[in-house]
Amino acid sequence: MSLEPKDEMDHSGWMEQRDLSPVEKGYLTVLVWLDKRLRIVDYLEIVENLYYKSNMQMPKSHTEQYNLDNKFWYWYPLYALGSLSTIAYVVAALSGALLGFYYAPAAAAGTCGIDGATVAYCSITSIMTDLNFGYMLRSIHRWSAQVMTAAVFLHMLRVYFTGAYKEPRELNWILGIVLISLTMVFGYTGYLLPWDQLSFWAGQIGVEMSLSIPLAGEWVAQLIFGGFTLGQATLERMYILHVFFLPFVVTTLIAIHIGIVWMQGIAEPH
Amino acid sequence: MTDTESDHDPEPTTDGGEDVRADGTGIVAPDDETPTWRERKERSQGLSQLTYEYFERARREDQDLRTESTYVERDVLAFPTWPHELIRNLSITFFFVGMIIFLSATLPPHIAAPADPSTTPAIILPDWYLYWSFGLLKLGPLNPELAILGGEKLLADRTYGVLANVVVVGFISMVPFLNKGAARRPVEQPFWAAVGVFGVTFAATISILSIKNLVAPIIDTHLLFDLTFLLPFVAGFVAYGLLKTMREGYMFSLNRRYYRLRPPK
Numbered sequence: 001m002s003l004e005p006k007d008e009m010d011h012s013g014w015m016e017q018r019d020l021s022p023v024e025k026g027y028l029t030v031l032v033w034l035d036k037r038l039r040i041v042d043y044l045e046i047v048e049n050l051y052y053k054s055n056m057q058m059p060k061s062h063t064e065q066y067n068l069d070n071k072f073w074y075w076y077p078l079y080a081l082g083s084l085s086t087i088a089y090v091v092a093a094l095s096g097a098l099l100g101f102y103y104a105p106a107a108a109a110g111t112c113g114i115d116g117a118t119v120a121y122c123s124i125t126s127i128m129t130d131l132n133f134g135y136m137l138r139s140i141h142r143w144s145a146q147v148m149t150a151a152v153f154l155h156m157l158r159v160y161f162t163g164a165y166k167e168p169r170e171l172n173w174i175l176g177i178v179l180i181s182l183t184m185v186f187g188y189t190g191y192l193l194p195w196d197q198l199s200f201w202a203g204q205i206g207v208e209m210s211l212s213i214p215l216a217g218e219w220v221a222q223l224i225f226g227g228f229t230l231g232q233a234t235l236e237r238m239y240i241l242h243v244f245f246l247p248f249v250v251t252t253l254i255a256i257h258i259g260i261v262w263m264q265g266i267a268e269p270h
Numbered sequence: 271m272t273d274t275e276s277d278h279d280p281e282p283t284t285d286g287g288e289d290v291r292a293d294g295t296g297i298v299a300p301d302d303e304t305p306t307w308r309e310r311k312e313r314s315q316g317l318s319q320l321t322y323e324y325f326e327r328a329r330r331e332d333q334d335l336r337t338e339s340t341y342v343e344r345d346v347l348a349f350p351t352w353p354h355e356l357i358r359n360l361s362i363t364f365f366f367v368g369m370i371i372f373l374s375a376t377l378p379p380h381i382a383a384p385a386d387p388s389t390t391p392a393i394i395l396p397d398w399y400l401y402w403s404f405g406l407l408k409l410g411p412l413n414p415e416l417a418i419l420g421g422e423k424l425l426a427d428r429t430y431g432v433l434a435n436v437v438v439v440g441f442i443s444m445v446p447f448l449n450k451g452a453a454r455r456p457v458e459q460p461f462w463a464a465v466g467v468f469g470v471t472f473a474a475t476i477s478i479l480s481i482k483n484l485v486a487p488i489i490d491t492h493l494l495f496d497l498t499f500l501l502p503f504v505a506g507f508v509a510y511g512l513l514k515t516m517r518e519g520y521m522f523s524l525n526r527r528y529y530r531l532r533p534p535k
Contacts, residue, residue: 076358083359084366091367117384124381139374147370149399160445160466163454170446177443184399191397200385201394209407212428230387265348266355269455 081155088148095141102127105239107232120195152183164267172260182250189242203230393483402473405480407431460513468506475501
């Protein structure tokens with residue numbers, strides 16, 4: 001008689017008598033191995049509970065129940081604008097990460113032989129002219145950002161004109177306003193990065209706008225632009241805002257925004 | 271709990287009086303021992319008791335609604351994100367991703383001359399989506415000159431412009447708290463739809479005002495300034511009239527039938 005306690009759940013015996021295919025057997029072996037160590041089944045149960053508790057069953061919607069699709073169909077393409085801006089954001093994030101390999105946020109004099117060019121400006125021209133597919137990369141980044149901004153504006157109009165901001169969705173409307181503002185800040189900080197004439201003078205407007213805020217103006221200008229005249233500090237701050245700060249904040253807020261939409265369902269015009 | 275444990279004399283305890291099981295069985299509460307909201311309410315006090323009390327009431331309200339409902343299906347106030355919305359959206363958005371790639375290949379972005387602090391270009395512009403905000407900065411002529419201050423302005427024009435931005439964004443975020451009720455489609459709420467049309471038109475005209483240097487050859491600057499504030503009102507009134515007329519039409523009768531079927535709560 002063995003001194004080892006008998007296995008309470010004899011999984012291998014169970015698997016032998018089940019007459020499983022090699023795929024099923026391999027799958028079960030891995031699952032049992034992982035479950036003994038990581039308690040996978042517990043977590044699966046939590047996920048399953050979440051799935052059912054967040055009302056992801058598929059009841060009939062108003063339009064289906066009362067056969068109103070023929071009255072509202074023309075709204076529906078506009079319901080895709082939120083998804084469109086999310087996808088454009090993902091495309092911009094991917095192409096932006098790749099662009100980050102080749103861009104340097106430095107306002108020192110560059111060596112690309114253009115009069116008055118900075119290192120930042122030279123890295124942009126090098127991406128556009130020397131790098132394989134560099135122009136396509138920057139082009140995709142730029143266009144997806146433009147499409148995202150446009151889609152976000154139109155998304156907001158759609159939500160307004162279909163009354164989708166009403167109870168219980170007020171908080172998501174306000175979150176949306178925060179997101180549209182951050183999208184514009186995203187665009188603005190990106191617009192400044194090439195450090196060409198347009199960037200520089202757009203930055204100048206930004207400094208003057210923040211300086212004209214009563215009481216906190218100088219502090220805001222220092223915080224965001226790193227001073228009252230534009231230079232290395234400004235470029236660096238814009239860069240960090242654009243590639244580090246805003247991506248974290250905006251991605252989190254988008255996740256919350258979409259999560260709330262998922263929980264509350266899509267408001268139809270009815 | 272075993273009998274021997276419950277037979278213990280009340281001894282001074284240091285852990286709040288709960289019995290500690292050392293065999294590892296008591297770590298996770300089995301499902302049937304999870305306290306109900308009522309039990310949690312009775313165990314707690316103060317704000318947390320109030321919270322649990324509210325939860326208990328809310329659950330009971332849900333239950334009542336469920337039992338009272340004559341509908342077999344759950345009352346749906348919206349359609350589900352998955353799959354109704356997402357499948358439709360994925361097909362549309364992937365078409366647009368294709369469009370982004372097509373545009374990128376055909377229209378690469380422009381690079382201006384390198385930054386030069388000593389030469390101000392004739393035209394300074396932010397990107398197009400900030401034109402509206404840029405236009406609001408140019409509202410200086412509307413900044414009132416107060417007689418008590420001897421024709422001085424209370425706010426600098428720049429501050430006034432920044433304040434205009436805050437007012438616009440603030441108003442937009444207040445909309446859900448100003449416009450309430452069950453109406454959703456523009457025909458059902460002509461006034462708020464007209465406000466929306468006013469806003470869209472104003473965004474367009476104020477954007478054009480912000481690039482007045484560019485459009486100066488086409489339209490007189492003073493006329494442009496007047497139209498910036500006139501056109502939104504015209505568009506708003508026209509939208510209101512149109513929607514009021516539509517309200518009497520087919521959609522409205524459809525709506526009436528619909529609400530008779532399902533009166534709003």
